[in-house]
Amino acid sequence: MxxxxxxxxxxxxxxxxxxxPAEDVPLEEAVGRSLTGSLRALRTQPPFDASAMDGYAVRSDDVREVPAELTVIGVSAAGQRFTGTVGPGEAVRIFTGAPVPEGADAILLQENAEPVADRRIRALEPVAPGRHIRRAGLDFREGDVVLEDRRILDPAAISLAAAAGHPRLTVARxxxxxxxxxxxxxxxxxxxxxxxxxxxxxxxxxxxxxxxxxxxxxxxxxxxxxxxxxxxxxxxxxxxxxxxxxxxxxxxxxxxxxxxxxxxxxxxxxxxxxxxxxxxxxxxxxxxxxxxxxxxxxxxxxxxxxxxxxxxxxxxxxSGRIYAPDLRPAVLARPMKANDGRRDYVRATVASGPGGLIATPFERQDSSMLTTLAAANALIVREPHAPAAEAGARCQVLVLR
Missing domain, CATH: 3.40.980.10 (MoaB/Mog-like domain)
Structure with missing residues (x-):
């Protein structure tokens, strides 16, 4: 035979x-699994125009020429927005992630402003319209496909699914x-x-x-x-x-x-x-x-x-994944004998050298010796009937770790 x-x-x-077949699991059980079907956002992120920096929400026209003095009329913090409107000559103290109030179209950085009196600041640098503002939907909008079918759910994908409003995901069993x-x-x-x-x-x-x-x-x-x-x-x-x-x-x-x-x-x-x-x-x-x-x-x-x-x-x-063995070119550190009619997987160590990976086969390859497998970080792959190879000859390695 x-x-x-x-x-x-x-x-x-x-x-x-x-x-x-697919199953529905909580987010915390989905890591490493393959998503079944594309995933659409259930919400918009950010859901509102938000400040990207700590500073002051201002009208860019008011600080086109500096220095310019402004009256601070309130505070907008993450989770607690300012509900009024910023008018001419006004500013709102704002913090990163907070909603930008109506009327404001730019963020003046806090290091580019100085207090001059109670509830009065002086702008030291002009700011262009839209500066330091994250627009609503900058990341994604409700209904957008945020993860494609068969995506492997790594930590970034899990975070994205959570941000898109999904407490559970449908994944391959x-x-x-x-x-x-x-x-x-x-x-x-x-x-x-x-x-x-x-x-x-x-x-x-x-x-x-x-x-x-x-x-x-x-x-x-x-x-x-x-x-x-x-x-x-x-x-x-x-x-x-x-x-x-x-x-x-x-x-x-x-x-x-x-x-x-x-x-x-x-x-x-x-x-x-x-x-x-x-x-x-x-x-x-x-x-x-x-x-x-x-x-x-x-x-x-x-x-x-x-x-x-x-x-x-x-x-x-x-699992719904594609397995791609980590095969890489290398050069032999030692000579190897000619191979017979079987493909040989030779335990070896690989390390980086001046021209790429250098593979050093273990001298003893007995299939009962776990010590060499535990010490090996690669297998040299030798095709059937491969001729003898000298040190420095090119080879292919399957990297294990």
Whole structure:
């Protein structure tokens, strides 16, 4: 059986995935979510002509020639406007954000005025009509589209939605990712492993990545190496209406690799179970009812690398976002051997150099070594059958952080 190229595998994984149905949430729960439908302003901002500075609301004609003395007839503060009208030779003390009173058409800065008597000031600088005034609707007007459909709601967008009068927003639902670790050899962190056991780590990294990308996570624990136990855990994921089911380990061809068999008995449609990449060759993808199943390798590095390449785009597609991997050109700090028929993702560090990024691959690339993945901030991407490369040769890196 020939190995499926990575790009074709990704196409199959994303095929038919659509943003999840919309839901209405409070503003504070909308950050990072994808807006469903364009958002129109429910109000005008500013709702009135407002002062942009502290000073005096004046008639520009009265201060065309300076110095000019004016009578202060009142105060306009934010939240408490002056209700009268500014007439010839008059001014109103005004503060930033306060409504500009009728009759005034400019703001004289407070540093350009000096008191001469009780309720009398002298203007020292002329001001042009409209100076230091924020006109009503400067930012937006009622009915304006302030946020486009599918806008990712970052802090600025959340603030804009609030200013436009929206206490709640309609956004794409967060995907629910069910995570299932498999293997008799696994015990949870904090448990003393038996002589033939290890501490489970994959599920925590995968769950963290999924949450970081905006998914909700259902951790279904560790399923032992029994087909019935794995099948029961899959049923729990389906009963919870998981959108994505991520299995960890058990997807290869050994006698104890039972995930494929359990999925087949559950009626899953298997798309592929081996791909041409390193690390991560035993990657599996299937459809089970309405859920997608991504079977990640058991080795922790393979699992996380595959999650970056496949799980993150799936979560983004369901969330109404576009996932764009951070691929950049770099030069090698060390020589690299010729590659075989698989696309290689080599753990490395990248740093800025005189001509751009410099990528330094780790000498040891064993797929069980989490220390190198934690130390790496990038993966050097080497295409199948890439020839040997000398130090200084150009390469492509996938930046992780």
């Amino acid at each position: 020939s190995l499926l190229p990575v790009d074709e595998a990704l196409e199959r994984v994303l095929e038919g995935l659509r943003p999840l 967060r995907p629910l990712v069910a995570v299932i670790a498999t293997g008799d050899e696994l015990v949870p962190p904090g448990t003393l492993p038996g002589p033939d056991q290890i501490v489970a780590s994959n599920s925590f990294g995968i769950a963290a990545l999924a949450r970081q990308d905006g998914a909700d996570v259902l951790d279904l624990g560790i399923a032992p190496d029994r087909k019935e136990a794995i099948a029961e855990t899959l049923r729990k994921a389906l009963l919870a209406s998981a959108d994505l089911i991520v299995t960890l380990g058990g997807a290869s061809v050994g006698e104890h690799d039972l995930v494929r068999a359990a999925l087949a008995e559950a009626g899953a449609q298997l798309s592929f179970w081996k791909i041409a990449m390193r690390p991560g060759k035993p990657l599996m993808f299937a459809r089970l009812g309405k859920a997608r199943v991504l079977g990640l390798p058991g080795n922790p590095v393979s699992s996380l690398v595959c999650a970056h390449l496949f799980l993150r785009p799936m979560i983004a597609r369901l």
